[in-house]
Amino acid sequence: MKRFLLLMLFPLAVAAEPATVVRATELKKEPAADAPTISNLSENTAVDALERKGGWTRVKASGAEGWVRMLALRYGGDAAAKPGDSGVSQLFNVARTGSSGTQVTTGVRGLDADQLAAARPNAAEMKKLGTYAATKDAAAGFAAQGKLESKSVEYPQP
């Protein structure tokens, strides 16, 4: 919580954190594609990540400091190293949790797999949810306040 409060006070400040460049990428002087290139970082270069700005992250790399594309960075303690679920383990899980709702766990709530399976419908809360819904017009007014302008952007081809 304390750490979170600190993040709130300095929304863009991030402590230097070890990261790796996962593909060859340019170290730029500014967070922009057309900024001058300081050096070329090869795949697997270790860097210290400092702060992020849009699609760019400021890093220290072998003495130099500059900006790399955030999509080229992965942080230490990599979750990517975790193997994905195989279909077999998914099937196993269905068999284990079985058809939901037969085993009632009272007093324990939350969104773990078992808690989800044991959940009973809460119609009152569902009704409450509806009272917070926004109209399209209200949402458009809210967007205008934030200076958000809708753009026409195509989906990628599959």
Place this chain on the structure above:
Amino acid sequence: MKALLLLAALLISAPAHAQFNFNLNRILDAAKNVGQATGEIDEKQEIQIGRDLGARLLGAAPLVADARVQRYVNHVGRWLAAQTERPDLPWQFGVLDAPQVNAFAVPGGTIFVTRGLLERMRSESELAGVLAHEIAHVLQKHHLRAMQKNAKASLAGEALSMALQDQNSLVRDKLISFGTELYARGLDKSDELEADRLGVVIAARGGYDPYGLPTVLQVLQRMNPDDSGLALMFKTHPAPGERLDALGKMEAVLEGYSAQPRLEERFASETKGAK
């Protein structure tokens, strides 16, 4: 002689025969319901299934008791949904009071994000990225299709026993039961990666910096994967690193709209009551 025996058997079994006809009709009715459950589900049914499933999720974790944050999330979500091909669904958005890091899309336009995930965001564009990913699941009917696929096999096998009971409610219960399990098991990886690609586009359409979603993925990627609050999300989604790799294909859209607003300050002031 043989014919006589057969006739006698038919006469003796006349009441049973009538009973059989009656059951056969019910089986045919049940089969028709299986067809309904597995064929095209209309929008009204989709919304009803979503209300049942949404109530289940809210049974696992209630809403955060802060009207301001709930309205805020509804404004962001409704604005994004208006940029899509299903702008007029009864969209509703909620923050679930749970420490786990996750978000859920329910057929028909109901979307949840957990307090645990909201606490790890730092801008409205990040919230928009996550909501847009969930909106994409609804647009593509990912959950509805997965539920139908699973229900189909089970219902076909149970058509006989179903014929003896109230079929409509059974079919619906079946779908809801598979739906709830789906949230513990996850969609196909290809559905998740598609929702990431469409989500980035929807955020850009809404005028946000589309790097919001990749930023959240990078926050997840640097968290300890053994954190229990991540267990279900990691189990039901491709690893964040893999999702970031896949978003490399979207760099043109990401880069083209990256100067759009991120709204860090509005996010901080509107969500402070939820933390």
